[in-house]
Amino acid sequence: MSEPDVVTVRGLRKSYGTRVVVDGLDLAVPAGEIVGLIGANGAGKTTTVECIEGLRKPDAGSLRVLGYDPVTQAEELRPLVGSQLQDSALPDRLRVAEAVELFSTPRAQDGGELLERFGLSPRRRSAFSSLSGGERQRLFLVLALLNRPQLVILDELTQGLDPAARRGVWAAVRQLHDEGTTVLLVTHDMDEAEALCDQVVVMRAGRVLDAGAPAYLVDRHASTARIRFSMPDPPALLLDQVRRLDGVHEVERDGARITVRGHRRIIAYVGATLVRWEPVPADLSVHVPSLEDALLGLLDGDHASYVNHVMPDAFTPLGRELLGGQR
Amino acid sequence: MNTAIGKLVRAELKLMTRDPLVLTFVFAFPIVTMLIIGGAFGTKPDPGFDFTNPAHWYVASYLTVVIAATGLVMLPVHLASYRERGVLRRFAAAGFPRWSFATAQLIVGLVTTAVACALLLAVAAPVYGIPAVHDVWRVAVALPLGAIAFVSIGVLLGSLLPSARAAQAVGLLIFFPSFLLGAGGPPPHVMGSVVRKVADPMPLTLLTNAVREPWLGLGTATGSLITVAALAVAALILAARRTAL
Numbered sequence: 001m002s003e004p005d006v007v008t009v010r011g012l013r014k015s016y017g018t019r020v021v022v023d024g025l026d027l028a029v030p031a032g033e034i035v036g037l038i039g040a041n042g043a044g045k046t047t048t049v050e051c052i053e054g055l056r057k058p059d060a061g062s063l064r065v066l067g068y069d070p071v072t073q074a075e076e077l078r079p080l081v082g083s084q085l086q087d088s089a090l091p092d093r094l095r096v097a098e099a100v101e102l103f104s105t106p107r108a109q110d111g112g113e114l115l116e117r118f119g120l121s122p123r124r125r126s127a128f129s130s131l132s133g134g135e136r137q138r139l140f141l142v143l144a145l146l147n148r149p150q151l152v153i154l155d156e157l158t159q160g161l162d163p164a165a166r167r168g169v170w171a172a173v174r175q176l177h178d179e180g181t182t183v184l185l186v187t188h189d190m191d192e193a194e195a196l197c198d199q200v201v202v203m204r205a206g207r208v209l210d211a212g213a214p215a216y217l218v219d220r221h222a223s224t225a226r227i228r229f230s231m232p233d234p235p236a237l238l239l240d241q242v243r244r245l246d247g248v249h250e251v252e253r254d255g256a257r258i259t260v261r262g263h264r265r266i267i268a269y270v271g272a273t274l275v276r277w278e279p280v281p282a283d284l285s286v287h288v289p290s291l292e293d294a295l296l297g298l299l300d301g302d303h304a305s306y307v308n309h310v311m312p313d314a315f316t317p318l319g320r321e322l323l324g325g326q327r
Numbered sequence: 328m329n330t331a332i333g334k335l336v337r338a339e340l341k342l343m344t345r346d347p348l349v350l351t352f353v354f355a356f357p358i359v360t361m362l363i364i365g366g367a368f369g370t371k372p373d374p375g376f377d378f379t380n381p382a383h384w385y386v387a388s389y390l391t392v393v394i395a396a397t398g399l400v401m402l403p404v405h406l407a408s409y410r411e412r413g414v415l416r417r418f419a420a421a422g423f424p425r426w427s428f429a430t431a432q433l434i435v436g437l438v439t440t441a442v443a444c445a446l447l448l449a450v451a452a453p454v455y456g457i458p459a460v461h462d463v464w465r466v467a468v469a470l471p472l473g474a475i476a477f478v479s480i481g482v483l484l485g486s487l488l489p490s491a492r493a494a495q496a497v498g499l500l501i502f503f504p505s506f507l508l509g510a511g512g513p514p515p516h517v518m519g520s521v522v523r524k525v526a527d528p529m530p531l532t533l534l535t536n537a538v539r540e541p542w543l544g545l546g547t548a549t550g551s552l553i554t555v556a557a558l559a560v561a562a563l564i565l566a567a568r569r570t571a572l
Binding site: 053055074075078079081083085087088089090091093094098101102103105143147 | 334335338341342345346409412413414416417419420421422424425
């Protein structure tokens with residue numbers, strides 16, 4: 001028998017005044033998985049997780065988190081959940097080691113080890129106000145993991161971190177996954193979602209547009225790969241062979257530059273063909289579809305009809321916003 | 328003392344000693360102004376001070392200045408700042424019960440008041456001397472009741488005001504007229520009738536009367552004491568109802 005879902009949300013609805021932020025959202029987070037919530041600013045991701053954490057009361061819908069109702073049983077639930085919240089802080093003059101002590105419960109693991117693991121040991125006596133943005137994020141992660149939570153909720157986890165620190169945090173999240181902890185990850189960062197998540201839920205205007213494993217979403221919404229290379233005087237036979245390869249949709253020639261588009265399996269077929277026509281072009285490059293491409297495909301696809309209906313003319317700019325900072 | 332409240336109280340007391348606003352406004356300001364104004368009117372019994380030593384009049388009055396500074400300025404700014412910056416959300420998400428933070432602030436406010444009052448008396452003793460307390464029980468009842476009333480008002484203001492700046496503006500706007508008319512300013516006998524009409528029903532005036540009159544043997548101030556007790560109960564109930572993070 002499979003384990004029940006750690007988080008089950010049915011028909012969640014939340015408005016602020018007349019603005020509907022979450023609009024009939026369904027969500028399931030299976031035990032032991034990393035599930036990513038992705039979407040543009042204002043998609044309703046943070047409000048959704050705040051309802052799951054019991055920090056906001058939904059207008060409608062049902063929520064069960066680790067078997068508890070987060071609205072009526074928040075005090076039983078919260079010790080089992082580790083949260084890294086967006087837009088929150090600690091008291092300015094609270095020192096790092098004092099924060100660890102303050103947030104420790106009897107279930108807590110060794111705070112010193114966690115500080116060491118996240119590179120904060122040298123800052124144990126530093127006040128929160130003196131920490132850099134990255135150090136604050138890492139401290140929040142330490143506090144989220146401190147009490148051996150069964151569910152970890154991470155909202156914009158790596159915002160403000162440099163690439164090395166980001167990789168370190170990713171490794172920590174993978175370790176959580178290996179230990180069987182369930183993680184709900186809210187992110188703008190498609191690389192992060194693709195690298196960490198077992199499943200991704202794409203949100204738009206308070207609703208789920210699509211959900212599934214990153215590979216599934218990529219295959220469904222962005223299966224086109226692109227191969228580029230240059231040949232000053234390409235043999236007609238070579239181009240003909242490439243055109244007839246299984247999965248090739250288009251071969252485009254612009255002077256010496258040749259671009260081939262098609263299903264991702266063409267990467268293997270075109271590569272093999274080029275090897276037969278030695279020498280292999282020095283500038284050969286391959287663009288493999290990513291989750292980011294899938295998201296663009298998703299936003300440009302049939303699913304857009306709902307959004308276009310709700311927010312006409314806003315679709316393309318918001319699609320760009322979602323990918324803002326990525327390109 | 329390892330419960331949520333115990334941990335919060337310990338942490339907040341530690342943080343209070345690192346907060347320049349608390350150190351200056353709650354500890355230093357009442358002492359400095361008490362020393363200045365106590366010296367300004369001399370130490371000879373004066374009819375304007377109900378024939379008491381003016382310096383003693385102010386020593387007996389300034390404990391309530393400490394209470395008002397804590398309740399009207401320190402706590403509202405502190406709590407509103409925590410709300411504005413998301414500190415309260417973080418505590419809530421970490422599993423601290425919804426009421427624990429406000430309760431911790433009530434305890435911290437009362438401890439701060441007690442320590443600051445003791446410090447004020449320690450400074451006053453060698454300079455002006457501490458006047459004999461004529462009615463110990465009434466003073467001993469009035470001071471904690473006043474502290475509960477003003478600390479509760481502080482928690483209430485902190486839970487209602489949206490930002491630290493708003494809390495500071497509102498707190499100071501309430502504090503300074505209360506301070507000048509009800510505790511640390513000129514004695515009531517030198518005030519004009521209109522000013523006295525404004526000053527008399529102010530909570531800090533009532534509290535100061537309830538402490539100063541039995542302390543210096545000027546009266547029982549029973550009416551003021553009952554009003555302060557009612558204010559303490561009402562403010563405490565309202566503050567308790569606003570403890571949602």
